[in-house]
Amino acid sequence: xAKAPVLTPQADxxxxxxxxxxxxxxxxxxxxxxxxxxxxxxxxxxxxxxxAEMDARIKETGTQNAxxxxxxxxxxxxxxxxxxxxxxxxxxxxxxxxGKELEEPAVVRPTSEMIINDYFSKWVQSYRDLPLLINQxxxxxxxxxxxxxxxxxxxFLWQEGHTAxxxxxxxRDFAAHIHRQVYEDFMVNVLAMDVVPGRKTVKERFAGAINxxxxxxxxxxxxxxxxxxxxxxxxxxxKAFNTQYLSKDGRQELVWQTSWGSxxxxxxxxxxxxGDDNGLRVPPRLAQTQAVVLAIKGDxxxxxxxxxxxxxxxxxxxxxxxDDRTDTPFGRRAVDWELKGVPVRIEIGPRDLENGxxxxxxxxxxxxxxxxxxxxxxxxxxxxxxxxxxxxxxxxERRESRTTEVATIDEAVEVAGAGGWARIPWxxxxxxxxxxxxxxxxxxxxxxxEDGSVPDAxxxxxxxxxxxxxx
Numbered sequence: 001x002a003k004a005p006v007l008t009p010q011a012d013x014x015x016x017x018x019x020x021x022x023x024x025x026x027x028x029x030x031x032x033x034x035x036x037x038x039x040x041x042x043x044x045x046x047x048x049x050x051x052a053e054m055d056a057r058i059k060e061t062g063t064q065n066a067x068x069x070x071x072x073x074x075x076x077x078x079x080x081x082x083x084x085x086x087x088x089x090x091x092x093x094x095x096x097x098x099g100k101e102l103e104e105p106a107v108v109r110p111t112s113e114m115i116i117n118d119y120f121s122k123w124v125q126s127y128r129d130l131p132l133l134i135n136q137x138x139x140x141x142x143x144x145x146x147x148x149x150x151x152x153x154x155x156f157l158w159q160e161g162h163t164a165x166x167x168x169x170x171x172r173d174f175a176a177h178i179h180r181q182v183y184e185d186f187m188v189n190v191l192a193m194d195v196v197p198g199r200k201t202v203k204e205r206f207a208g209a210i211n212x213x214x215x216x217x218x219x220x221x222x223x224x225x226x227x228x229x230x231x232x233x234x235x236x237x238x239k240a241f242n243t244q245y246l247s248k249d250g251r252q253e254l255v256w257q258t259s260w261g262s263x264x265x266x267x268x269x270x271x272x273x274x275g276d277d278n279g280l281r282v283p284p285r286l287a288q289t290q291a292v293v294l295a296i297k298g299d300x301x302x303x304x305x306x307x308x309x310x311x312x313x314x315x316x317x318x319x320x321x322x323d324d325r326t327d328t329p330f331g332r333r334a335v336d337w338e339l340k341g342v343p344v345r346i347e348i349g350p351r352d353l354e355n356g357x358x359x360x361x362x363x364x365x366x367x368x369x370x371x372x373x374x375x376x377x378x379x380x381x382x383x384x385x386x387x388x389x390x391x392x393x394x395x396x397e398r399r400e401s402r403t404t405e406v407a408t409i410d411e412a413v414e415v416a417g418a419g420g421w422a423r424i425p426w427x428x429x430x431x432x433x434x435x436x437x438x439x440x441x442x443x444x445x446x447x448x449x450e451d452g453s454v455p456d457a458x459x460x461x462x463x464x465x466x467x468x469x470x471x
Contacts, residue, residue: 006335009277014221019149021271025280025339028149035147035154039264042340045288046267047157051137053190053286054159054262057182061174063133063161068115070139071106076114079240082208087111090142092154108141113208113237113259116162121243124255127166130245131174132255135161150268151225151471158263164243164255171256172211172232176454178260179213179230187227191266192283192391193217193273194399195227196466197454198446203434206259210234213454216445216466218399219272222419224445224470227269228262268471274391280341281364283391284384289342290319291380294333296349298326306348309358309376316377318384338363343387344380348373364390409433412467416442419469426463434465442469 006024008016022028027043030036039047055065071094077087092108095101109115116134124132137159144154161178165171179197187193195215205212209231216224237243238254247253274281284290291313295306303324310322321342323333330347337345345361347368352358357370360379364387371379402420406412409429415422417440426447429437434444449455450462 005277006339007277007279010220010275015148017275017277018268018271021275021279021339022149025341027267027271030149031155033154035144037149037153037155039157043267046270046282046286047264049286049288050186050191050266051159053186054182055137057186058135058159058161058178061133061177061182062131063135063163065136066134067136067138068109068112068119070109072109072112072115074105074107076118077107079114080208080237082236085207087142087207090144092141092143109138110140110142111259111261112136112138112140112160113162113233117237117241117243117257120162120164120255120257121241124164124243124245126246127248130164130166130255131170132164133161133174134163135159148268148471150264150271153264156264158261160261161259163258164238165257166245166247166253166255168234168256171234171258175211175213175230175232175258175260178258179215179228179454183215183228183230183260183262187215187217187266188392190283190285191270192285192388192395193227193269194392194396196399196446196448196452198448198466199455199458200229200446201431201434201444201465202458203431204444206231208233208236209259210236214446217269217273218395218402218421218468219269219471220275220398221272222402222421222468224421224466224468225265225269225272226445226470227266228260230260231258233257233259272471273395275341279339281391282341282343284343284364284388287341287343288319289321289340290384291344291346292321292323292337292342293346293348294323294330294337295326296330296347296352299350299353302348302350302353305353305373309346309348309373312377313380316381318380334361343384346376362387409436412465413437413440413442416440416468421445422467423464424467426459426465429465429467437467442467445470 007020010017026040029038087110094106141155144152195217200212211232213230215227235254243255244252293306293310313320347359360371361368404415406422406424412422412424444465447463
């Protein structure tokens with residue numbers, strides 16, 4: 001009788017495969033309130049690595065971290081009409097506290113534009129106070145009707161940046177810089193994810209923004225996932241909160257603003273873009289454990305060598321973990337590390353020790369080969385970089401092979417329904433065609449220029465709409 005697979009095969013049931021992997025790789029569990037989640041240590045370790053890489057890039061722009069309250073007076077959300085309309089269905093509202101009804105209900109933050117702008121209006125007085133560049137790492141709550149771990153949860157973790165500038169051009173350029181030099185650089189060079197940078201349509205842009213820039217990734221089943229967004233807010237919030245500055249020539253001027261964010265959704269993307277039927281495949285530059293050194297048996301000489309190799313790799317700058325839990329069967333431990341997607345396993349037993357070798361198992365391309373113990377320290381950095389590049393290459397090849405140029409709305413619907421992406425001229429699709437796509441569970445993920453760059457306007461000549469189904 002055939003042994004049952006550890007995970008539901010992707011080809012059989014992709015959503016079930018995803019849920020199996022989240023559970024068996026010990027990334028997260030469902031929380032006690034519908035739509036919430038408990039992020040387990042291994043999953044949180046991935047988020048910490050993402051935080052560290054993102055935070056360094058954000059600070060390179062001159063942005064500083066701060067923190068703002070979780071509870072926001074409900075009246076704040078009425079100050080910007082489009083914003084409150086966009087978020088109203090998702091709000092969680094606190095009406096009682098300390099055993100009494102509150103004089104004014106408080107909203108659990110769905111995003112922080114409103115409360116941060118209240119303080120920007122106090123902090124900005126003169127052109128000397130600009131640009132004001134703030135980021136916060138926090139949690140937010142948006143009441144989710146169809147929750148799915150990491151992808152759509154009622155509470156999730158994120159970073160949200162908020163900035164104020166003297167001119168439209170400065171704000172526009174800063175939003176674009178975050179989009180490309182922070183988000184795209186991180187996703188391509190750390191997450192090894194091929195992403196399409198583009199501009200959201202008017203229908204899809206952030207509530208209260210005048211432009212939204214997005215990065216869209218293709219998951220293993222061909223659906224799209226919005227990875228991160230950067231918004232030009234224009235002066236909409238500045239008008240609502242009367243955020244003005246005294247210019248160099250002595251005039252009171254409204255500021256121009258941006259906001260931008262990325263979330264724990266990236267962990268879900270990591271699973272769906274790089275995972276396979278054996279589990280996760282974590283990009284080496286992201287992995288909190290790049291290599292695990294496993295003792296096959298509890299032989300004292302083997303244990304000593306495993307620990308020595310671990311120390312040598314650590315000294316060489318590799319993030320390594322020693323697995324000397326020989327009271328747990330080796331096969332089970334190997335499967336667990338494979339599920340977790342650790343890029344490299346170094347397996348050592350008594351026979352390997354006699355031969356002066358170890359078995360090197362590479363998670364990303366697959367396969368095993370014996371290697372000399374003496375060459376491990378010099379070999380591993382090269383192996384890890386090769387595997388990082390391979391993941392990005394596979395991600396790009398998937399998108400390119402499953403993207404089709406189409407000339408009609410019906411063709412776009414057909415491609416999206418078959419698990420691919422369609423590229424259709426925006427002049428052909430337009431807002432009417434975009435509305436028709438919704439009848440077939442498809443959306444315009446973004447607009448791109450003919451050459452793949454980000455267009456300067458919604459109706460720029462030659463704009464192409466990228467159409468697909470999405471999470």
